[in-house]
Each structure stands twice: as C-alpha cells, then as structure tokens.
Amino acid sequence: MNRETDLRSRRKDDHVRHALDQDSIVTDSDFNHVHFVHQSIPSFNLDEVDLSTRIGPLKLTQPLYINAMTGGSEWTRTINGKLAEVAGATGIPMAVGSMHAALKHPELADSFTIVRNHNPNGLIFANVGADVSLEGAKRAIELIGADALQIHINAPQELIMPEGDRNFSTWRGNIKNIVQHVSIPVIVKEVGFGMSRETLQILKDIGVQHADVSGRGGTNFASIENARRENKDMDYLKNWGLSTAISLLEAESFVDDMSILASGGVKTPLDAMKCLALGAKAVGMSRTMLEQVEYHGIEAAIEYISQFHHQMRKISVMINARNIEEINRRSIVFSPEILSWQKQRSLHS
Template identity: 55%
Template sequence: MEFDENKEREKRKDEHVQLALLDDRLPPSHFDHLTFVHHSLPNIGWSDINLHVVLPDLDLKSPLYINAMTGGSEKTGKINAELAIIAKATGIAMGVGSQHAGLRNESLADTYRIVRRNNPEGTIFANVGADVLLDFALNAIEMLEANALQIHLNAPQELIMPEGERDFTGWLSQIEKIIKHVKIPVIVKEVGFGMSRNTLRLLKEIGVQYVDISGRGGTNFIGIENRRREKQEYDYLRGWGQTTPISLLEAQEYMNDMMIFASGGIRNPLDAVKCLSLGAKAIGLASPILRVLQNEGTERAIEELINWHEQMKTICTMLGARNMEELCAFPLVITGEVREWCEMRGIDIVAIANRGRL
C-alpha cells in the first residue's frame, strides 16, 4: 500500500489527543513543595483583585490561556472549534497545535482557521516548530490572523516518535531569523520537558522576549509517543526533564528581561497562583480544559474556567495581593526535592521565603 504522508499525519494528530486523555499516570507534583506563608490580615477585599495582564504587544484579560493542543484532522478541528468558543466566552487567549499539517495540506487548514472564525476578536497564538522556514511561519500567522506566534521545542518527543526528526542543529539560528522578521510577539515554548538557565540564556542572546517554560508534570509526549511504538521500549524516560516549579526557579535571573509563561502540570488555581508568584506572566492550561470538554461538554468547560478565575481571586485575597506585581512580593517556602535541586544549582530560595511584607 502506498504511504500517504498527509493521512499518516492526520492519524497521528488523533492519536495524540486520544493518548493524552488516557495518560493519567501523573507523578507526585513539585507544586506541593511550594507553600505560601499565611498572614492573618490581608487588608484587601475580593473585589480589589485585578487579574488583567499587560505585556509588550500583548494585552491579556486573564493570566490564563488555553495552550497549544491540536488541529490537523477532522476530529481535532472540531475540538479547536469548541476551544475557541470557550476562549471567547471566558475572554482568555488561546493557542492552536502545530500548524504544519494545515500548511502542508490545504484541506486541513480549516481545522485551524475555525479558531479565528469562532473567536474573531480574541487573542490567538499560531504555532510552528523550530525547524520551519520563515515563509512557513508567516503563513501560519496569516492563517489565523494571529496575535502571537508560538515556536515549539520538542526534541525528546521527536526522538521517541517513530517517524520523528533526528537532527536539531539548525533550531537556534532559525528561531533568530523568525524573530527578526515577525512583527508580533514570538513565544518560544517547550512541550512539557521544562527549561534550564542555559536554554534561557541562549534564547535571550538571540533576542527572544517571550518564553513558555512548559515543565514536566502534565501531558507527557515521551509517554504518548512511546505508546505509539510497537515495543514501547522508552517507558523509562517518562520522567525526563524539569518540572514547571523547577523551571520557573531556573528562570529567576531572567524574570526582569523576558516575559516568562508557565505551563505543564498545573492542576488547580493554587498551582497557577504559585506560578504567578514565582514571576510567570501567564499560565497555560491544556489537559485540564480538554478533559472537561471531552467528558462534560463546552458549557461545563466554560464554567470550569470561570471557577478557576474566581478561585484565583480568592487565593490572592487571602494573600493580600491585589495584582500580579504584589503577588511576586509574598513569601513562598520551598521544600523537598525542589529545595534540593535549588541548593545544588545555587538558586537563592531563602530570599524567596523571606521576601515582601512579613
């Protein structure tokens, strides 16, 4: 039978969603090693909390956004259509999955374009890989009339993927070329393996301003791709990479120079607030929204995001933090494995535990 690359790509997109929903073997979370110091006099009211985030060239009504998930097949196009409705109803930004399928096969482009049609005034992130040519990136932006472009870094996924790439030598220079020619914000994002100080330094040196550190703890693409292998021989690599809390701590010295987004393993509003307290400017959610959408429907997913916003405001009120800037001034105590990592890497967690108003 003749190999059909487009059909194979569509099949892979559907398998990714199916396996992501099945993949619920989440390890103990490093978010549980971060604890806010409670103070009994917050001295503010719930209505004082402002979750609005203003960034260079991006105005986000909420720090939450629906992170890149899917597109590229009939089934995933329907998911993108529903996610766009959810984003519009809640006023949050949304990213689509890798647009390579729609850029290579015009018949699949609508599985991405539906996002802009369903959310004409919304903030939408286009998405391409780090190996694409400039014209490819520009076409991805045009396809969605995008407000920002995500460039995903997924070397471990590609290496475990049976049909994946094996050569990543040109990634950094290609990212630099795209950044110099694209007029909207470019967000360089991991896909769930976290980032290190060295990665952030290299990205900063070529002019990257926006980064999503996307740590281990959520959707595990090594696990997903390994399940697609006949022998599933790479299961021992499921724990590869840095978690989101550790990645944010690795990023501390770059918080004033770069717009750091966080995603990966965010289980609840408290995890999201902890990310914001460590300096993240925005929080990406993927599987928590997808699971509710698939199991309970669009209206329930909208309700879930509204609840997240309300609960984040409740937590900020308990802390006495009116906005994101004040939230970064409150003490956060770091223990367990995260503390051990920071001690070995020379990250000053004592200052974080004793910052701000005591």
C-alpha cells in the first residue's frame, strides 16, 4: 500500500472510530420539538398500514435505508459486508461510503464490491463527492451495479479536516453535468449539516430531483474532524448546521417537485415518523446501523430494523395515517424555538 492509499484508509477508519465514540444519546434533538397530535379512534387496523414508498423510479417496501458510511480499508470492507447482509435480509436500500478511494486506488475496490456480492438483488447506492469527474461517477456506478448515485456535499467537513479540500466553485456545474449524463437517480446529500431552502433551490435549478437533507443531530463531522486536528482548535463549530427537523421545514416548498429524503440523528421510530410527517419520502440511518453491526452483530441488526419498521406502523395507527401520503399530510405542532425559525425564515406550513 502506498502512502496516499494508506492515508485514505486510515482516515476512513478514523471516521468510523470517532463516529462510534460519539455519544449515541443526543438529549436535545430537534425532533423533540416536533409533536404529533394523538388520534384516539383509528379508522383502520395495524395490518392495513402500508409504508411502501418511492425514490423516483425506485420502489421501497419500507421507508428506511442504510446511509453512506464505509469502504476504502480492510476494516470497512468487513463492515460493508455485514451491512450488505442486513440490507439484503431486510430488503432496505444501502448506500456505500465515498468511493473516491476505489477510483484512485483500484486495489481498494473490493471493499465496495463486497456489498454487491453479499446482496446481489438489493437496491445499492454508489457515493461520490461533488468534485468527482463524470467519468469517475460512471465508474463508481458500474463498479457496484448501483441503482442510484449519491453525491455528497460536505463543505464544513472539508474545511475543518486538516487535509481537506479548499476549492468548491466547480461543485454546482459538476453536479449539473453528472445529473444530465447518468441514467440512474442522483441523490445529492449532506453529511450531517442539513440543507437550507437556498441550497435546495440551487439543486432544483440544476436539475437535481432527489435530495437527502442529512441534518445536524446525529453523527457530527465538525467534531470528528476537529478531533483529527493537531490543536483541536475548531471545537466551537460543533453546533454548525441545520438540524434535520429544521432542514425538512426549509425543504417544505420542494416536496412536490423533488423527493426529499431525511437523515441525521434519526434514532427512534418516532423520529423517523416525524421526518415523514415533515415531508420526507424515506429516512436514512448511518451511525445507528454501524453501532448495530459492530456492537450487536448481523442477526441483531436485522431484528432491530424489523422492529423499527413494525413500530413505525404502530405509530401510523396512533396518528390515524395509513400510508406515506397520509403521514406526509398529518398535522404536527412545533415548540416555540422551531416556530420562531419558521417565522423568521418565512416558511409556512
């Protein structure tokens, strides 16, 4: 392994290690400031609830997916294999982590292709950064036979990362070019800093039809990258970004034209249901899934997802909404902090 390959692999392992170390209980999640209105007399039975959904042409039997994390090192090859088995057994889509490692160093490719090998018929999302070339994006898709392509946008992470990128002016044109020239759905995603209305407008203007707002509240890359800095001197940015709940409010006027996906700090079936009520078509989880496979194992992770989905269906009954369309339109009540953001930003529900 040469020096650069080694650096990339070590960085990915660092990210996994730091992510697992981050406190899994966020006490002040913005999801706690979003409330459902309980309905006492449901009009249907639990077994009539249907939470199937779509991301463009892709049909999902459940509105959950394993979001982008790993690949690019020996350790994360093993993790990808486990996640792929869980995704295959539960029938939910899975995204791999950034594939730049494999594009630059073909000897690392099998840490991504293992996902297709372990889950030959599942929905798998490739993942690249916004600086990738069109040719690189196509190679990433081909390598794992991807059903969708995620393009991550992660400017704060790059800026806090000691060895991160400093050039962003090509991102917009590059994303536009990729969207125009690949034949599978392109999902532009954040990495835990959330998306504003302005960001979503740019994405819509350049032809992006699917966006994962991936907001603040879960895995925190400002803290992870700060921990990798020699002086740990950018800790003050640890609350940077928009929470997932706020991001979904910012996304409200786009839900008819784009599929809005939610991730970032989703820890319970209730959090996931709130994302759907705020307009999301599906909900992604990263760290929670990592914790499941690394600390509890494949069988436990499969059972976790099955229970998670079952409990979402139970909550559907409690709000008297039998499918995603009805949940999307379910009335919710906000705490003053969220209401204030909504007013100041002129976002109306």
